[in-house]
Amino acid sequence: MPTFREFMNRLQFLRRRARFDRELHDELHFHLEARAADFEDQGLSKDEALRRARIEFGSVQLAREDSREAWLFQWLEHLLMDLRVGARMLWRSPSFSILAILCLTLGIGANAAVFSWAEGLLFRPYPAVAHQERLMALSGISRGETGITLLSWPDYLDLQRNSTLFDAFFVSKITGTTLSIGERAERTLGSIVSANYFEAIGVHPILGRGFLPGEDTGSSGHPVTVISYQLWQTRFKADPQIIGKTQRLNGVTHTIVGVAPQGFYGTFVGWAMQFWVPASMEEIFEGGGYKLGDRNARWIESYARLKPGVSAQQAQQEISALASRLEHDYPLTNRGRSVRLWPLWETPFNNAGTLLPTLGIMLAVVACVLLIACANVGNLLLVRSFARRHEMTVRAALGAGRARLLKQLLTEGLLLSLLGACGGLLVAHWCRHALVLLFPARGGVSMYLPGDIDWRVLAVTSAVCLLATLLLGVVPAIQTSKLDLAAALRTEMAGVVGGHGRSWARSGLVVLQVSLSFVLLVGSGLLIKSLDKIRSTNPGFSAHRVLTTAVDLVSAGYSVQQAKTFQDELLDRVQALPGVESAAFARLAPLSYGSYSSSPIAVDAYNVSPEEQPTVEYNEVGPGYLATMGIPLVSGREFTRADDQSAALVAIVNQTMATQFWKGSNPIGQRVQVKGRWMTVVGIAKDSKYQSMREIPTPFFYVPRSQNFAIAASLHIRTPLAPQDMAITLGREIHALDANLALYEVIPLQEQLDRSTASQKAAVTLLGVLGGLALLLAAIGLYGVMSYAVSQSTRELGLRMALGARASDLLRLVISQGLALTLVGAVLGTAAALGLTRLLVNYLYGVSPHDPLAFASAFAVMLVATLVACLVPAWRATRTDPMRALRQE
Amino acid sequence: MPKNDTQLLPGTLFLLILKSLARGPLHGYAIAKRIKNASDNGLAIEDGSLYPALNRLLVKGWLQAHWGTSENNRKARFYRLTPEGRKQLHAEAREFEKLVKNIQLVMRTV
Secondary structure, three states: OOOHHHHHHHHHHHHOHHHHHHHHHHHHHHHHHHHHHHHHHOOOOHHHHHHHHHHHHOOHHHHHHHHHHHHOOHHHHHHHHHHHHHHHHHHHOHHHHHHHHHHHHHHHHHHHHHHHHHHHHHHOOOOOOOOHHHEEEEEEEEOOOOOEEOEEHHHHHHHHHHOOOEEEEEEEEEEEEEEEEOOEEEEEEEEEEOOOHHHHHOOOOOEEOOOOOOOOOOOOOOOEEEEOHHHHHHOOOOOOOOOOOEEEEOOEEEEEEEEOOOOOOOOOOEEOOOEEEEHHHHHHHHOOOOOOOOOOOEEEOEEEEEOOOOOHHHHHHHHHHHHHHHHHHOHHHHOOEEEEEEEHHHOOOOOHHHHHHHHHHHHHHHHHHHHHHHHHHHHHHHHHHHHOHHHHHHHHHOOOOHHHHHHHHHHHHHHHHHHHHHHHHHHHHHOOOHHHHOOOOEOOEOEEOOOOOOHHHHHHHHHHHHHHHHHHHHHHHHHHHOOOHHHHHOOOOOOOOOOOOOOHHHHHHHHHHHHHHHHHHHHHHHHHHHHHHHHHOOOOOOOOOEEEEEEOOOOOOOOHHHHHHHHHHHHHHHHHOOOOOEEEEEOOOOOOOOOOEEEEEEEOOOOOOOOOOOEEEEEEEOOOHHHHHOOOEEEEOOOOOOOOOOOOOEEEEEHHHHHHHHOOOOOOOOEEEEOOEEEEEEEEEOOOOOOOOOOOOOOEEEEEHHHOOOOOOEEEEEOOOOHHHHHHHHHHHHHHHOOOOOEOOOEEHHHHHHHHOHHHHHHHHHHHHHHHHHHHHHHHHHHHHHHHHHHHOHHHHHHHHHOOOOHHHHHHHHHHHHHHHHHHHHHHHHHHHHHHHHHHHHHOOOOOOOOHHHHHHHHHHHHHHHHHHHHHHHHHHHOOOHHHHHHOO | OOOOOEOOOOOHHHHHHHHHOOOOOEEHHHHHHHHHHHOOOOEOOOHHHHHHHHHHHHHHOOEEEEEEEOOOOOEEEEEEEOHHHHHHHHHHHHHHHHHHHHHHHHHHHO
16 A cells, blocks of 8 residues: 555655666666676686576566666656657647647637636735725615615714724725826826725835825815825836925825835726825815715715625625614615625726626637637547547557547647647736726726736636646547447548548537637627617717817816806807807716716605605706707707806706606796705706716706806817817917916817727627637638548549539539538527527617627628638549549549 | 476565565675575576565665675665564564465365
């Protein structure tokens, strides 16, 4: 029985192999000489003595080999031998090897890359943050509503104070500012955080400090900021004396107290944060006044880390209990509201929730690609195993066990998939940041999506590799198990096109490839069509003739009165420009990143149930906004300059809001309560798109800027002029008013719209690339099978030609064989696609998952690919020389 | 080589090697000589087959090997019993005696 000691002894042997051989040689030599010397003493001649000694000894070679073998792990030795043989086989047919390894590299690489993205988002979305596995996101929920709300600061503090199952709570709310350093002004993203932020996430600034306790209290009491490493390097030229210097953020001078470490991007899936400010500075960045004491202002994005060993369910129970206590204590603000914990990958207020299902589908897609790649390599192996049938048969006839042959085949598969896996990991390594490339970055805002090769990726890649090995090894193994020694040794090589029982495995693999790539093609088709639909959907405003931009008054430190005066003057100047039809300010441009104001509303005629507090979003717009945007008025009037602070409060509602809250009666002249103030409805606007092109019609309303003023505003200009020309003119006008102001980029609304559909475009690109890859692999597979079939049936083809078949007949014969395979594959693919495309439903817009056009185009593409793949083999068939083909026999 | 040798029972070679080393370290040739002399050349062992057996015993840790000088001043490899090897020798010797006794018993009764 092998013991541990024995194992260790053998292991040591591996180290001193060379010495062992030498010593054994010396030892055997000594033995022979000593024996010979004894014989000489007995009176034999020297030669005779040596001869007798050798006879006594037996085979020196055998003694040496057996002694050596005593030390070896036998399986290891066999494995090494198989690997050697396998490597030799690969080396001997380089075109086969390169093709096979390339297929596997693409298949495994695609899997490793997509897995590394998904895994990054799932397990460590925030690089450098400690104990992410126990972090959960917090959001508010309302009973009877599906969406989420954010939390108010007082609610957050109460949860933090009264909970017992958590290590830490922290706030990280995305915000933005215009960073003007030197002459360059750029939009930059940052976070409003609680004072314990850096401590809670275990990130220590490399220069200076994090925030101090208490820096998140008071109104604008602590203008301090920690900047990112990237910002420090690029905009501050890595100034070592940076700590203590100041930087204006949103018009307020902030002291830089710390620089975050390299590789820390903040805590927001999708974007890299460049600066952090404590929550006390919230009103400088958020607008809408001081909110830290307001339980009705729900604006914070927060996280909590569970204590070790606490389950998400227990934590949720405690949070729910605390939330219902809040509901009881503060019915006015918290009625019908509760709080929910989310796993990080479902965080409702960043991009995690939307990215993950996409990656899930991509994982399924790349698994398909891998299957196709394996089928391809399997097919190549099959063809080769047929060519090696003779070798295998001879080996079997010489007594090689079936298990031994099988092991050899599996080792060859292993070798291929190992090489493929190495290549695949390289591909994944190159692609680790490719996910970011699919989403366009704008201005100074950069994307960050984690993707890295770690042990999980390695583990999955190894698993994929093993699976591929099995798949690859099994195919020729089936073939081998059917070895008929007697028949095979009689080398009967002449075949008939497609008429072979043996070719079923190859044909089956091709059918599998065709059906899988058919599914991917249908998916790509559906996504392309829905992207097209999204693009051609009427956004409800004129996207082409309206330019949008903004002037950063906030960081320039404008007061409300200064901003009003400046904006009025600028508007007058712009409207006077040649080519400008009209212009208007609004707080937000549609489909931009940034959230509209929202308020719980009350309506005269609408009875609110006690459980429900309807919240509706709105935009603060200037006079003539609707006309400038091209949003039609259904009835009533637009805001005018007369709707100012001194006039009666007014609002314009959209059609959906009118029907939802006034149920058929005319809302004009009726009142709506917003943030405690009653406003009279003066107009009804047609519905348009506000946040996303895919949204369903939602209630929305407009209020005049003059009655609800916020300094930050975007300017909309209706003009046929080009954006670049407008930017120059506009810059001149602005600098005439104030030479220190910086202008944002001037873009058509259409550009804004395109950016908002970037993720759909990314999905189409990805699926398109993978679908194309699958199609290519399937075509290669088809080509391989048809070429092989033709090369194996030269006799039959020659016979047909001799009997009077024309070239076109042979062409038809070969192509119809290929088409038959494709047809079967397409039928299976259609069945699979009918079931699978339903998974895409969330990504489709205005397209049924069973859209016949998508299926038809997939079929057409498949058909063309088939014809291309069959053409060369078919042409080769027509070139068969009948005389030579017949003489071969 | 046609000889009227007795075939070895399986595993006996190990026992013979262990036994011949019981009185102290020997080199390979000395072990071969001792086994042959002790059995009066009656056992069919090729000298060569001794070495794989020695190596198997080394792997098992029953023997240890070291280089030394032979009686005629040549460099030779000496084998020595380890404590485990000694224990194994006793155990196997007992087993073997039992086996032989049983066989003799059977031979007498039949």
